[in-house]
Each structure stands twice: as C-alpha cells, then as structure tokens.
Amino acid sequence: MDCMKVKGSIVVVSGPSGSGKTSLARAVCEEMGDKAYFSISTTTRAKREGEVDGVDYFFVSKEEFLKDIEDGYFLEWAEVHGNFYGTSKKQINEALNQGKIVFLDIDVQGHEAVRKAYPDIVTSVFVTTKDKNTLIERLQKRGTENEESIEVRMINALHEMKKIPEYDFLLINDDFDKAKEFLKGVALSSLIKTSKYDIDKFINCWKGN
Amino acid sequence: MDCMKVKGSIVVVSGPSGSGKTSLARAVCEEMGDKAYFSISTTTRAKREGEVDGVDYFFVSKEEFLKDIEDGYFLEWAEVHGNFYGTSKKQINEALNQGKIVFLDIDVQGHEAVRKAYPDIVTSVFVTTKDKNTLIERLQKRGTENEESIEVRMINALHEMKKIPEYDFLLINDDFDKAKEFLKGVALSSLIKTSKYDIDKFINCWKGN
Numbered sequence: 493m494d495c496m497k498v499k500g501s502i503v504v505v506s507g508p509s510g511s512g513k514t515s516l517a518r519a520v521c522e523e524m525g526d527k528a529y530f531s532i533s534t535t536t537r538a539k540r541e542g543e544v545d546g547v548d549y550f551f552v553s554k555e556e557f558l559k560d561i562e563d564g565y566f567l568e569w570a571e572v573h574g575n576f577y578g579t580s581k582k583q584i585n586e587a588l589n590q591g592k593i594v595f596l597d598i599d600v601q602g603h604e605a606v607r608k609a610y611p612d613i614v615t616s617v618f619v620t621t622k623d624k625n626t627l628i629e630r631l632q633k634r635g636t637e638n639e640e641s642i643e644v645r646m647i648n649a650l651h652e653m654k655k656i657p658e659y660d661f662l663l664i665n666d667d668f669d670k671a672k673e674f675l676k677g678v679a680l681s682s683l684i685k686t687s688k689y690d691i692d693k694f695i696n697c698w699k700g701n
Numbered sequence: 702m703d704c705m706k707v708k709g710s711i712v713v714v715s716g717p718s719g720s721g722k723t724s725l726a727r728a729v730c731e732e733m734g735d736k737a738y739f740s741i742s743t744t745t746r747a748k749r750e751g752e753v754d755g756v757d758y759f760f761v762s763k764e765e766f767l768k769d770i771e772d773g774y775f776l777e778w779a780e781v782h783g784n785f786y787g788t789s790k791k792q793i794n795e796a797l798n799q800g801k802i803v804f805l806d807i808d809v810q811g812h813e814a815v816r817k818a819y820p821d822i823v824t825s826v827f828v829t830t831k832d833k834n835t836l837i838e839r840l841q842k843r844g845t846e847n848e849e850s851i852e853v854r855m856i857n858a859l860h861e862m863k864k865i866p867e868y869d870f871l872l873i874n875d876d877f878d879k880a881k882e883f884l885k886g887v888a889l890s891s892l893i894k895t896s897k898y899d900i901d902k903f904i905n906c907w908k909g910n
Binding site: 494495496617622624625653656659660662664674676678679680683685686691694695697700 | 703829832833865869871872883887895907
C-alpha cells in the first residue's frame with residue numbers, strides 16, 4: 493500500500509543578476525536527472541552570445557509575448573530592465589503531475605505570484621553573493637555590462653534583497669560546490685513538506701482503512 | 702567580509718517506536734561528521750541489550766532524574782510508557798554556538814517544548830513507516846516487545862501521528878538509504894533558513910556599511 497503518493501514540488505530560486513542563481517539551479521537540476529525539471533522561461537530580451545533558444549530561454553518577440561499574456565499562457569510574467577520574462581503554466585503542471593521538483597528561476601514579483609498560485613508546494617530560496625563588491629566584480633567579469641547597466645543592476649539588487657524575508661531560505665553563493673549541496677538539500681526536502689499532504693487521509697490509509 | 706555568520710540549527714526527529722527515526726538520525730549525523738551533533742537523551746528506562754551508557758542514552762535513576770528536573774537541567778522532558786526521557790540544555794547550546802546542526806530524537810511533546818524555546822532555528826521531521834502493518838512487523842522483529850506492549854505502542858503511534866501537521870516534514874522510512882538522503886537534505890537546509898537571520902543587519906553589512 494502506498495499511502496503517500498509522490499506529488500511534485502516547486503523550488504523558486506531568485507536573486508540579483510550575477511548571484512549565480514541560474515548556474516546553481518541548473519547544476520542541481522542536472523544532478524537530480526529525471527527527478528527534477530528546470531523550467532525554461534520565455535523572454536523578449538536579446539539572445540546573449542552562447543545562449544540557445546529552447547535551452548536558456550524561449551526567445552520571442554514583444555508581439556508574441558503580449559499575445560501569450562492575453563491567452564493566459566503565463567503563470568507569472570514581469571518586465572525587468574525593459575524586457576519581458578514569463579513562465580508557462582502547461583510545462584510546470586505536467587512536471588508536477590509526474591512528481592518532479594520544478595525549478596523556477598524567477599524574480600521577487602514572480603515568487604509572489606507563484607506562491608499565491610501554489611501555496612502548499614512552493615519552497616523558495618534567495619541566492620546572493622557574500623557582499624556587494626563580489627556582485628559588482630562578477631558583473632564586470634561577464635563583460636556584457638557597462639558601468640551604467642551595472643549601477644542599475646545594483647539598485648535592483650538592493651531592491652530585491654528587501655524581499656528576502658518572504659523567502660524560506662537565504663543562500664550565499666560563495667563556494668559554488670557548497671552552495672550546490674545546500675540547494676540540493678532544499679530541493680529534496682521540498683518533496684516531503686507536510687503542507688503538501690492531506691494528513692487525515694494519510695493516517696486513514698496508514699491504519700488500513 | 703562575512704555578513705552571514707554561521708549559526709547552528711536544531712533538527713527535531715519524532716515518530717513512533719519502530720519507525721527507524723533514531724537509526725536514520727544517527728546515520729545522517731555520522732555522515733555529516735563535525736557539522737552535526739546528535740543529542741544524547743537522559744532516561745530512567747532499563748538499558749536494552751547492546752546499549753551503551755553515554756552513547757545511546759545517559760541512564761540514570763528516577764531519583765537523579767527528578768533532581769535534574771528541579772535543577773532546571775532539561776530543555777524538555779517527558780514520561781513515555783512509564784519511563785522518563787529528557788534533553789539537557791547545556792550540550793545543545795554548546796553545539797549551537799559552534800554552528801552545528803543539533804539532532805534531537807524526541808517525542809511530540811518534546812517537539813512542542815523545543816519549538817517554543819527556539820522558534821527561529823527549529824526544523825522538524827516526523828518519521829513513520831509506510832503503513833501500520835510494517836510498524837507492527839518491525840516491533841515484532843525487535844524481539845523485546847510482547848503482544849501487549851506492541852498494542853500500547855500502536856495506540857501511542859496513532860496518537861503521535863495526529864500531531865504530524867505541527868511538523869515541517871513527513872518522512873516515510875520505507876527505503877533506508879532514500880530516507881537518509883531526504884533527512885540529510887532537511888538537515889542541510891535547516892542551516893540556511895531565513896528565519897535564523899537578522900535580514901536588515903545582513904543587508905547593511907552586504908552593502909559595506
């Protein structure tokens with residue numbers, strides 16, 4: 493008898509650009525194989541060098557994006573730094589039905605929307621660097637940002653960090669491998685959250701009724 | 702600069718006798734080495750074959766136990782199946798100050814007491830078998846329980862299971878190695894809980910103030 497059917501869970505990963513949240517989430521997701529699903533966002537921003545459509549993002553035009561919003565295609569969407577980003581409902585629900593851990597790499601607004609839509613199955617992690625200078629250095633190394641855009645990103649970073657108390661976990665990405673272990677721990681634990689289950693039903697089944 | 706000093710956390714593991722909670726917690730604790738501390742309880746119950754004083758429990762007389770209660774020595778204590786069990790404050794606080802994950806193998810009453818004493822740093826896991834018959838079989842295999850004592854333990858099991866909603870996680874110990882991975886994930890995540898930190902202070906430090 494299996495009184496506790498596996499249901500999926502959602503792990504929201506947020507944090508400033510340059511915090512390494514995407515690399516961390518992708519690395520954990522890859523290690524977990526079949527058990528996890530990394531949700532690919534749809535965006536209107538320009539493809540960066542090395543990025544692949546359907547792997548890094550689904551790259552679409554502003555017109556297509558606005559039509560998808562109208563069609564109710566997105567679980568959440570947001571405009572960040574002048575570009576649109578969105579998460580499609582369909583793929584997430586499919587992965588959840590398969591009992592997977594769904595990683596969502598979204599911003600603080602997206603987190604609020606997802607938590608409202610799935611209050612019982614969401615676990616959230618805010619990823620950041622150990623200090624501001626480390627974040628600035630990482631953005632400079634990226635080479636795609638000028639001084640002005642780095643300044644904008646720092647203002648946004650501090651704005652986002654004010655929302656840390658809304659997150660379940662705060663992860664300092666200083667040592668990548670250590671941070672990966674922590675995120676993997678969070679992801680595994682998300683599957684056995686009490687809030688995911690109907691406990692009365694579980695106890696009845698457990699007794700053999 | 703280290704804006705997020707490591708502070709310890711507490712992982713409460715509860716569950717019916719025979720659920721395997723103690724073996725699981727000890728196995729995870731051993732794997733984590735220096736990072737974890739398995740709190741050894743004090744008890745008045747008779748030593749079972751193979752048990753070692755100071756390893757499995759601190760075995761004391763009823764008189765000693767009652768004196769310790771009077772001296773405020775215990776964080777929590779309880780009478781279960783006619784025997785006393787207690788958790789000493791001193792060792793826990795020492796381990797927490799060293800940034801360790803403290804495992805407490807205690808019952809549902811103990812969980813309530815510990816959560817009240819340390820609301821921000823407690824994570825709790827309820828461990829049980831996949832169904833009632835599996836629990837009965839495990840108790841029978843133990844060989845130390847007669848039919849009557851098994852019946853008492855089953856009544857207690859169901860009584861404790863009503864408290865599952867007060868726990869953060871529900872862990873079915875069906876496959877020991879898998880259950881161990883989940884408990885390890887929970888333990889790691891407990892260290893980075895947002896509730897452990899003063900976020901305003903963290904942000905100020907992060908900015909370099």
